[in-house]
Amino acid sequence: MSSRAMPFRGSLTSREQVAVYDFSWPVVVFVPLAAILIQIFIPVRVRYFPIIDLPLMVTIFFALARRNPVTGCVTGCIIGLLQDLFAGPAHPLGMYGIALTIVGYLASSLGLKIDVENPGSRFLITYVFFVLHQGIYYGVAHGLLREAQVWSWSHVALSALANAILALFVFAFLDRFKRR
Amino acid sequence: METFFGRYRNLIVLAAILFAQVIGLAIQVRRPTQLGETRLIRLWAISAVTPLEKAAVHTQTWFQDIWKNYAYLRSVRRENRELKAELDRMKIEQARLGEDARMAQRVQALLAFKEQYVDTTVAAQVIGTSGSEQSRVLYLDKGSNDGIKTDMAVITPTGIVGKIVQVFPQASQVLPLNDQFSGVGVTLKDSRLQGILKGSQNGATTIQYIMADEKVTPGEEVLTSGGDRIFPKGLPVGRVVSVEPGKDLFLNIRVIPAARLDQLEEVLVVTDIKEKMPDAKDLAPIRASDILADRLPTVPNKPATDATGTAKPGTASARTTAASATKPGGAATATTGNKPTTGTAGATAPKPGAASATRATGTTGAPSNNAAAGPTTQPKPKKPAITAPTDNTTGSQPAAGTAANPARNRTSPAVEQSPSKPNQSPATQTPPQL
Known part of the structure; x- marks a missing residue:
């Protein structure tokens, strides 16, 4: 178990230091893979599942926990490109890649500043x-x-709400894999 | 310089990754893959994931089957009763539709339409989706190893689903109707208007390119037109739910797909579509009067038969065959029973049986048996065009056609032919074809 701490800069929280978490390599490899598999498998049975974006949640979680922008954007890039692979022939590789790269970068940068x-x-x-x-x-x-x-703003707002609620449970589950 | 990179390391890495991906996008957009061509990386990814998905789906199906087949049998008996009753109704319906279909085939032959029908299908299971709202592609558990190829139609008993866009050894990818990149040639069932059914990003399907001055009513059924050369003609697509004026002088017709695209489990991939031209020889020359005659009611006239029920040579039923084989338009003398009458062959067979008999004899020279089937399209032996009354007519199965359709006996004017040489009758001209 490794434990690291980074000096806190630009406080948005009351803490002086923020914890930086690490993960074992099987978690780093298999959790995103599982998220993508579930994402392409579950909608066959569950009608409205496509509004849920598990790969996005996993990207945000890893980025927030590691608090390293470089790792965050690389993780987002890889997960996004994997998601692109399954999105059909009319879907060029890189569309989700770009989106998740930016999200990963921003999430990890945010993780440095606020309590996540x-x-x-x-x-x-x-x-x-x-x-x-x-x-x-x-x-x-x-x-x-x-x-x-x-x-559609309404559709995006509702989807975001559903994802945000589910993310609470997903993050709580993934917290078990954290190493300090 | 070192300080610069150290200070902006994160941003530089972000910019580099984004730049690489944008360049990658630009390359893909500039050189799009051809239809059916697969990027190697996609092939690897999908080939790696497919066995997992198959295993998961089949395990789930196995448990579902156990539940359905052994544990959940409460309503089976009632369902069975209902299905039997429905089957009886369907049989009656089928008989009626069969007659209409035969009529349609004849008309189709006249218009030289090619008939398309689904010949062979492969059953497949949906094992995955794209997993995103932006793309609605589906994954099937059958691939090139099972004979699947790109551009094959994917259907269900309730309606069409989409087409195969990519094929892998163990799996294939379906572009469903409601995907924004999908397009299907469709026809509105009642108004016969043709358009293109397109999907959209939100999954709605609309028919495009139907002019705003056309009348389309909600509830109208939508069928495949066959114009896209992927789906056979006439398969159910969906139902019109709303019609609104769109932009560019076209109607915006919203359609609900007949197949439940969001709850697909098993589908059929059409691996072979046969095209055939209905054989006019089988159908024989048809005159407009024959088609009309088929539809008109008739008064049965009992033919003269002997004790065994067969028609006697020289009686009306025998001569009628010759009558129908005479030169149309020419004045002729016919014998009905022993009473000679006159008339024109063009006016022959105004009754159903007569029409059929006329066609049968006109083409094949086998006057008796085929005529019995009325307007059916049974294969007939090829013989000289027209025959005089022969032993066939008066033999063991002579009156099948004529007895069943005795109206002919009264009304068929013809020149009586000498039956001296059975099956070697003087050929006469066939009736004019449409």
């Missing part, structure tokens, strides 16, 4: 990052690739 153990902050973080993720995807698809995309 609190369920309330986790809820808000997931909510905001889901909207951001959708916005980046929309921007890439519409702006770079000129794909016809529909943006």
Whole structure:
């Protein structure tokens, strides 16, 4: 078990130091893989499951826990590209990759500044990052690739709410794999 | 310089990763993969994941089967009764539809339409999805090892699902109707208007390219038009739920797919579509009067038969065959029983049986048995065009057609042919075809 601590800079919390967590390599490899497998398998049986984005949650979780922007954006990039692989032939590789890279970077940068153990902050973080993720995807698809995309605020808001609620449980489950 | 990189290390790494991905996107967009072509990395990823998905799905199916087949049998008896009753109803319905279908086949032959029908299918199970809202592709557990190829149609008994877009050895990828990159040629069942059914990002399906001045009513059924060369013509697609004026002078017609695209488990992949031209020889020359005659009611006229029920040579039923084989349009003398009458062959067979008999004899020279089937399209032996009354007519199965359709006996004017040489009758001209 490794335990590290980083000096706290620019306080948004009352703590003087924020904990930096580590994970064993099987967790680092198999949790994102499991998230992607569940994401492509469950919608066959559960109708509205596609509004849930497990790979995004896993990216946010690892980024927040490690608090290292480089690791965060690399993790996001890899998970995003894996997600791209299964999204069909009309879906170029890199669309989710770009979105999750940015989310991973920002989440880990945010993890340096605020308390991310609190369920309330986790809820808000997931909510905001889901909207951001959708916005980046929309921007890439519409702006770079000129794909016809529909943006619906209500749909995004509801999906973000569902993801934020589920993220509380997912994060609580993944907390078990943390090493200090 | 070292300080710069040290200070902005995170941002530089982020920019580098994003830059690499944007370049990758640009390359893919500039050189899009051809249809059916698969990127190697996708092949590896999907090949690695497919066995896991298959195992999970089959395990789940196994448990479901156990539950359904052994534990949950309470309503089976009642269901069985209902299904039997439905089967009886279907049989009656089938008989009625069969007749209509035969009529349609004849008309189709006249118009030289090619008939398309699903010949062979492969059953497959849906084992996965894209997992995102932006793409709605599905994964099937059958791939190139099972004979699946790109652009094959994927259907269910309730309606079409989509088409195969990528094939892997153990799996294949389906682009469903409601995907934004999907397009299917469709026809509205009642109005016969044709358009293209497109999916959208939110999963709604709409028919495009139908002019705003056309009348389309909600509830109308939508069928495949066959124009896309992927789906056979006439398969159910869905039902119109709303019609609104769209942009560019076209209607915006929203359709609910007939197949439950969000709850698919088993599907059929159409691996072979046969195209055949209905054989006009089988159908024989048809005249408009024949088609009309088939539909008109008739008064049965009992033919003269002997004790065994067979028609006697030289009686009306025997001569009628010759009558129907005469030159159309020419004045002829016919004998009905012993009473000679006159008339024109063009006016022959105004009754159902007569029409059929006329066609049968006109083409094949086998006047008796095929005529019995009325307007059916049974294969007939090839013989000289027209025959005089022969032993066939008066033999063991002579009156099948004529006795069953005796109306002909009264009304068929013809030149009576000498039956001196059975099956070697003087050929006469067939009736004019449409």
